[in-house]
Amino acid sequence: MRTKGYDEKLVTDIWVQIESFANFAFSKGHSASYAVESYQALYIKAYYPIEYMVATLNNGGGFYRKELYLHEARLHGATVVLPCVNNSGALCYLKDKTIYLGFGMINEIEHHTYELIIEEREKNGAFIDVDDFLKRVPISVEQMRLLVRAGAFRFTGKNKKELLWEIHALIKPQKKKNEELFELRPKTWKFPTLNESPIDEAFDQIELLGFSLCSPFDLLKDKLSSKVITKQLSSFINKEITIVGYLITAKPTYTGKGDKMYFGTFIDTEGAWIDTVHFPPSARTYPFIGPGCYELKGKVVEEYDFISIEVNAMKRLSGIDRERMPEEIAVIKNPQPE
Numbered sequence: 001m002r003t004k005g006y007d008e009k010l011v012t013d014i015w016v017q018i019e020s021f022a023n024f025a026f027s028k029g030h031s032a033s034y035a036v037e038s039y040q041a042l043y044i045k046a047y048y049p050i051e052y053m054v055a056t057l058n059n060g061g062g063f064y065r066k067e068l069y070l071h072e073a074r075l076h077g078a079t080v081v082l083p084c085v086n087n088s089g090a091l092c093y094l095k096d097k098t099i100y101l102g103f104g105m106i107n108e109i110e111h112h113t114y115e116l117i118i119e120e121r122e123k124n125g126a127f128i129d130v131d132d133f134l135k136r137v138p139i140s141v142e143q144m145r146l147l148v149r150a151g152a153f154r155f156t157g158k159n160k161k162e163l164l165w166e167i168h169a170l171i172k173p174q175k176k177k178n179e180e181l182f183e184l185r186p187k188t189w190k191f192p193t194l195n196e197s198p199i200d201e202a203f204d205q206i207e208l209l210g211f212s213l214c215s216p217f218d219l220l221k222d223k224l225s226s227k228v229i230t231k232q233l234s235s236f237i238n239k240e241i242t243i244v245g246y247l248i249t250a251k252p253t254y255t256g257k258g259d260k261m262y263f264g265t266f267i268d269t270e271g272a273w274i275d276t277v278h279f280p281p282s283a284r285t286y287p288f289i290g291p292g293c294y295e296l297k298g299k300v301v302e303e304y305d306f307i308s309i310e311v312n313a314m315k316r317l318s319g320i321d322r323e324r325m326p327e328e329i330a331v332i333k334n335p336q337p338e
Helices: 008-021 028-047 049-058 066-075 111-124 130-136 141-149 160-175 198-209 230-236 280-285 326-333
Strands: 079-081 093-095 098-100 240-254 260-267 273-278 293-303 306-316
Touching (some): 049 066, 130 160, 230 240, 240 273, 280 306
Parallel strands (some): 079 098
């Protein structure tokens, strides 16, 4: 560093950091084996980022929630689509730059259920509609409801609420074997208008997948008060700003005096990372109160070319509640057969 002309104080500071690390550094063998694996993973992530994220999902995820690996894949140009009975497998898979979520991502779906779906599809081809599916795949109404709500029958072009009525009409008669000479056509229903909203879809995804494919900021009740985003922070060094972020993780640690503080990671409205520091006074007065979007106020600081926000005030923003209008409930209770 001296040969390259670095400042003596910087040389000393970095040397002290390296020297102090020796107190808890790995043995050479341990370090070498981790270095090889880290280099291999880094190479794949650098040159095949979408494939790397899909592999991570299929390996059960990692330190972060599954939605974050999908978010990272999107930043590299991937498109994410919901499970589909005509396209999905047990695991997520990648075709070009489209990630097809696997059946295994759906909460409470049974292995036996999607194994039957995949086996039947590979043997006799794609499913034409719900009626064709139910004739070919023995399935309970509970498992069928999960598939419908997860969007696995969107290829039919039908409203999910209509499909839920349809499967109840189709599955219940299948419990008795039809001994008629000719196959009877299933009863069809004339439905009133059954409206679906992006909010309904988002909440179904959160319940069944653990996350929504829409932006978390679309589910806020509060109006965003800040238009500052991560890429603008370099223009606000040593200045106070307000920014809105979706919480990824908060890492607790302690000061030399034993006071608790946090390092936070958020994403902004454009999906870029926000790094925050919450010193003890701020951590005590403005604690993290669960997942969601937060309004962050603090000073933008830079250290070793790394920009972060020293948070001095923070509040969690209110999300939209999932509500059904009474008149909507009334009309879906009594569909009329054609």
